[in-house]
Amino acid sequence: MSFLDKLFGRSQKKETENMSNIKTAIIYYSSGGTNYQLAKWAAESAKESGADVRVLKVAETAPQAAIDSNLGWKAHVEATQDVPEVTLEDLEWADAIIFSVPTRFGNMPAQMKQFLDTTGGLWFNGKLVNKVVSAMSSAQNPHGGQEATILSLYTTMYHWGAIVAAPGYTDPVTFAAGGNPYGTSVTVGQDGKMIEDVQAAVKHQAKRTVNIAEAIKKANN
């Protein structure tokens, strides 16, 4: 099978049969549940592709008083208390890493940046080189900064020496999801519900990330 066939997900059956438990960390931050849902869809898809998957949240750093003052946020924190918090060991373990974060003033939330800023030791020792990474986001407005947020995550990934597996326009599902080629993104209404139907795009992005990680792993063995 050619490399392009792998990238574009052709010969799906054969690809799945060949998949060798690509270790996939899906790391998210969410205060309202949207990015947790995106992470869960990505996890479903990665598992369908044969990957060994960990869904992990970054540590909450906001004051408890701020969380308690927002019923939706408080409920989400309580509903996800059993989701493990990501550690540096998870990053070292993973072949593929998929991030999902809400847009905050056109950037990633401080909680995710705080975690990324602890990766200096791994970076210094070359432990993040050739990780295959991809990112997703949400925002309240259709043009509220989703693309900038995803690109801000990728900026850190370039420093790691990671390989960015953006979806581009490799499958028509991207158009139906709003057409963000940098990574799947969704608009969230005032009621907290997603506007676009992005489930298929998330699943395509996750599968593609796992497929590319598989190709990179094979090439390095």
Ligand SMILES: Cc1cc2nc3c(=O)[nH]c(=O)nc-3n(C[C@H](O)[C@H](O)[C@H](O)COP(=O)(O)O)c2cc1C
């Ligand atoms: C501090 C803060 C900054 C935000 N900045 C933006 C923004 O720049 N653009 C936008 O459209 N929405 C913005 N939002 C809305 C969030 O992006 C939205 O609530 C989030 O995507 C929902 O994801 P979640 O349910 O996973 O938390 C902001 C929300 C907060 C709390």
